[in-house]
Amino acid sequence: MGTLAEEIFSYKLGRPVHAGETVVVDVDHVMSHDTTTPLAIQAFRKLNKQNKGRVFDAQRSHIVFDHIIPASTIAAATLQRDTRVFAKEQDMTVLQEGICHQVMPEKGFVIPGSIIVGADSHSCTYGAFGAFGTGMGSTDIGVAYTTGRSWFRVPETINVNIIGTMPYGVYAKDISLEVVRRLGVDGANYRAIEYTGEVIENFTMSERMTFANMAIEMGGKAGLIAADETTRAWLQGRTDKEYPMLRAQDPHYERVIEIDVTAMRPQVACPPDVNIVHPAEELGHIKLDEVFLGTCTNGRLDDLEIAVGILRGKKISPDLRLVVIPASREIYMEAMRLGYLEALAEAGANIGTPGCGPCIGRHFGVLAPGERALTTMNRNFTGRMGDPTAEIYLGSPATVAASALTGYITDPRAVLREAEVVG
Amino acid sequence: MGRVWKLGDNINTDVIIAGRYNVTTDRAQLAKYCLCEVYPEFAQNVQPGDIMVGGHNFGCGSSREHAPTAILANGIKVIIARSFARIFYRNSVNIGLPVLVCEEAALSSEDGQELDVDLTTGEIRNLTTGQTFQSEPLDPFIARIVQAGGIINYIEEQGTLR
Numbered sequence: 001m002g003t004l005a006e007e008i009f010s011y012k013l014g015r016p017v018h019a020g021e022t023v024v025v026d027v028d029h030v031m032s033h034d035t036t037t038p039l040a041i042q043a044f045r046k047l048n049k050q051n052k053g054r055v056f057d058a059q060r061s062h063i064v065f066d067h068i069i070p071a072s073t074i075a076a077a078t079l080q081r082d083t084r085v086f087a088k089e090q091d092m093t094v095l096q097e098g099i100c101h102q103v104m105p106e107k108g109f110v111i112p113g114s115i116i117v118g119a120d121s122h123s124c125t126y127g128a129f130g131a132f133g134t135g136m137g138s139t140d141i142g143v144a145y146t147t148g149r150s151w152f153r154v155p156e157t158i159n160v161n162i163i164g165t166m167p168y169g170v171y172a173k174d175i176s177l178e179v180v181r182r183l184g185v186d187g188a189n190y191r192a193i194e195y196t197g198e199v200i201e202n203f204t205m206s207e208r209m210t211f212a213n214m215a216i217e218m219g220g221k222a223g224l225i226a227a228d229e230t231t232r233a234w235l236q237g238r239t240d241k242e243y244p245m246l247r248a249q250d251p252h253y254e255r256v257i258e259i260d261v262t263a264m265r266p267q268v269a270c271p272p273d274v275n276i277v278h279p280a281e282e283l284g285h286i287k288l289d290e291v292f293l294g295t296c297t298n299g300r301l302d303d304l305e306i307a308v309g310i311l312r313g314k315k316i317s318p319d320l321r322l323v324v325i326p327a328s329r330e331i332y333m334e335a336m337r338l339g340y341l342e343a344l345a346e347a348g349a350n351i352g353t354p355g356c357g358p359c360i361g362r363h364f365g366v367l368a369p370g371e372r373a374l375t376t377m378n379r380n381f382t383g384r385m386g387d388p389t390a391e392i393y394l395g396s397p398a399t400v401a402a403s404a405l406t407g408y409i410t411d412p413r414a415v416l417r418e419a420e421v422v423g
Numbered sequence: 424m425g426r427v428w429k430l431g432d433n434i435n436t437d438v439i440i441a442g443r444y445n446v447t448t449d450r451a452q453l454a455k456y457c458l459c460e461v462y463p464e465f466a467q468n469v470q471p472g473d474i475m476v477g478g479h480n481f482g483c484g485s486s487r488e489h490a491p492t493a494i495l496a497n498g499i500k501v502i503i504a505r506s507f508a509r510i511f512y513r514n515s516v517n518i519g520l521p522v523l524v525c526e527e528a529a530l531s532s533e534d535g536q537e538l539d540v541d542l543t544t545g546e547i548r549n550l551t552t553g554q555t556f557q558s559e560p561l562d563p564f565i566a567r568i569v570q571a572g573g574i575i576n577y578i579e580e581q582g583t584l585r
Contacts, residue, residue, distance in 0.1 A: 137488035137514035
């Protein structure tokens with residue numbers, strides 16, 4: 001009985017659990033990536049007496065290299081080398097085929113009703129699958145690698161109910177930016193956000209992942225969407241584990257927010273915070289130096305397809321560079337088969353190997369002083385992509401692709417209609 | 424007793440220590456680059472026992488533990504804020520960096536003033552102005568972790584995580 005978060009914790013603990021309780025619980029999977037594993041290993045080593053030098057379960061402990069792959073500096077390469085030594089010692093596989101939050105579900109490690117802790121703040125993405133996924137620091141992950149457990153204060157839940165009809169040219173990213181605009185950067189602090197409503201129910205798994213991914217930008221502990229037939233269909237062939245289709249049962253929500261999408265417009269988050277959201281059509285004076293399509297937020301096949309629809313047969317503005325990075329090898333291969341990568345390359349895109357790319361300012365499109373970028377990322381903090389005086393704007397894949405053509409932030413609706421007419 | 428280093432609202436993890444400096448686990452290096460882009464005098468002048476004071480949503484952004492580690496490595500005794508982002512709060516508890524929520528102390532303390540903080544009672548005394556404040560009590564489980572000096576010490580004491 002309760003919110004989806006309470007249902008998941010109750011299921012895991014085998015007894016009714018309520019928001020506000022502090023619990024210790026077994027987790028289903030533990031994940032860390034190339035930047036966060038080194039500190040996790042340090043914590044793990046300190047607990048040598050407890051773990052006797054072995055992780056609790058090598059099949060449920062995952063290291064993903066995605067932030068700087070392949071390594072672009074000696075320092076990064078050295079950390080990765082040392083992490084590989086640890087993984088080999090522990091019989092753990094290092095995954096090097098894409099962004100952690102894309103690869104984990106693709107491999108079948110994310111199922112409804114499970115608890116997953118990841119050493120990355122966007123681990124909330126797993127909530128799209130009705131799993132309680134949450135980001136933690138390296139010491140927490142070292143503890144989880146040792147014990148297979150973590151401590152939680154079961155969160156209260158804010159319900160965001162999304163209704164109406166999705167307008168033309170408006171996508172899941174635009175709606176998720178609207179949620180951040182309304183809740184603010186700490187409006188969901190210490191809370192789980194539970195997304196409901198006909199719009200959510202009609203979303204594909206990819207659109208649900210975009211939504212769940214953004215929960216942390218409001219301070220959310222988790223971004224949950226109850227599993228349904230859409231979830232089951234996506235998981236088909238990826239896991240043979242059984243899982244419960246948990247839903248909220250007579251929940252008490254701390255707050256309910258309803259959003260009707262019917263009259264919404266494409267939106268862009270302006271620097272330096274994710275809640276500074278304005279319609280794209282009001283930002284046409286913002287001249288861009290870089291445009292980036294990718295990340296755990298919007299680097300999937302449907303995102304690439306939208307960009308191809310806008311860019312096929314055209315050339316991007318000569319005043320900027322377009323960086324495209326599919327979120328995983330699986331997506332990269334499928335995009336190659338479908339001709340998407342060819343179409344984007346012909347339009348002038350620089351296409352990169354699956355990973356986080358320029359999102360965290362290490363490679364594949366670092367920004368110079370005073371430069372401006374429009375991206376499909378989830379975060380636009382000062383200095384994130386390079387120089388602290390550079391500016392980062394966030395938008396949907398359609399907004400990003402349309403802007404790559406003009407060189408300025410561009411509402412995609414005009415470009416989309418034109419693309420349809422030309423056929 | 425320690426000097427106040429006053430910061431504003433929404434101090435995010437990229438401001439505390441930018442991503443490009445997270446290619447090290449060396450605490451001295453992390454300490455050196457703490458707040459370097461917005462407050463370069465901090466790392467050069469901070470003394471062990473000093474106190475960091477912030478506004479709302481302190482530590483928002485990434486789960487990277489490098490952020491509270493960089494602050495602790497500079498010898499900061501406690502962070503007092505109007506509110507903390509949850510991953511940062513949790514990370515600070517886990518590495519043994521005390522974090523206290525106290526609206527009035529966070530609002531009224533000014534950069535350069537001297538504070539005395541009793542971590543057991545949560546009482547905060549501003550030695551410059553003579554005012555006294557009481558911070559919010561910690562959850563009992565969290566208090567045990569902080570008192571042990573972090574979760575690793577706690578687990579070593581308990582034998583496991585329970």
